[in-house]
Amino acid sequence: MLTIKILGSGCANCKRLEQVARKVVEEMNVQADVVKVTEYPDIMAYGITSTPGLVINEKVVSFGRIPSPVEITGWLGEAQGTGGMIPLN
């Protein structure tokens, strides 16, 4: 089970990222929770300086841009391949 977090206060880009992420999850047919993090203190806890941010299993994989479905697919596969655990580098 993966946890995907979308960091962003609800601007257009954050909504787009959420859509892309949900679509990828659906297409890959993986079990994942997609959570929106909209409060600034919670967003800033991840240490990013621009939104939207994408967090997979508590690891920030991108921020300040909307990654492509291909990239997200790669990250989700990576996270899944390690049993949902991401090694710390």
Added chain:
Amino acid sequence: MQLNPTQTPQQKNPDLRSWAFVTLAAVVWIFLYNLIQPFADWLTYGLLALPQGSHLGESLAFFFYDVPKLFLLLSGMIFVISLLQTFINTQKVRTMVEKRGEGIGNLMAAAFGAITPFCSCSSVPLFIGFVQAGIPLGVTFSFLITSPLMNEVAFVMLIGLFGWKIAGLYLLSGVTIGIVSGLILGRLKLERYVEGFVYDIKPRANIDLKLEEKLTWTERISRSWDSTKEIVGKVFWFVIIGIGIGAFIHGYVPQDALTGIMGKSAWWSVPASVLVGIPLYSNAAGVIPIVSALLDKGASLGTVLAFMMSVVGLSLPEVIILRRVLKPQLIAIFIGVIAVAIILTGYMFNLVM
């Protein structure tokens, strides 16, 4: 030799294919760019058979020339700018500015504010992130002031409609306004007007943020291509409508109609246009064609640039977002300082141009 099925010739050097694509696109681009003027003339005076010099003919020729020209310029140059931007992000800017004090810090923050890809919805995370890193308030403001003033779309549109020189002057004055306003705001000791929660936010321990992404050229090119499509798509209607209004002004408004109210002799026109521009908010893409047409009709350069800066640089949505972290007093001072800086820039342009 054993053939490794996972390693086809293309995968050996994928960058080569990407560069071939870029080269091909560049050739097509140059070809199309040289076709614009004959195409516009043929469409207006040939196909539609409008008489040369007529109001409608002038307007349409302007429209049919400027629309393809601007879209070609936008797609070509935004691709190049996006490619450069894959090397920079707000996190790296923070690391670079962190160790500098005021002065050099303001200069770097304003310069990076001009080139870093940034959307105004990120103002708050950026503000908090900079404050957390101990970066002085004035330096943070230098970034936040320059970044909406200078965006890639505004820059390319200025090149297309005003030329390189004015686009360069605009870039230079945007960065100067950011530096000077940031320095002034820094001197005013405004920390007490920052909402208290900003100082209480603690980043989690051991967050793993990759600063340096190792990207291949193929990845950079494909990212830039995606963001070019996105940016151009986003401003599409603004450009069309802006050029439409500009074309109408170009064909129908008499020459020198604006000399009296927006010309150099009307000293009050600079502050007036800044005041009018503050509450107005539009994409730079929509405003620039209109101000370029006003320029043809006797408005002076300083006045139209000041108007434009105040429309794109001081925006209500950004102020509303910043209100989350800044108290109303600081918002008011922030707007006031930038407005004065823009007015002075407008006067300066009127004086020297």
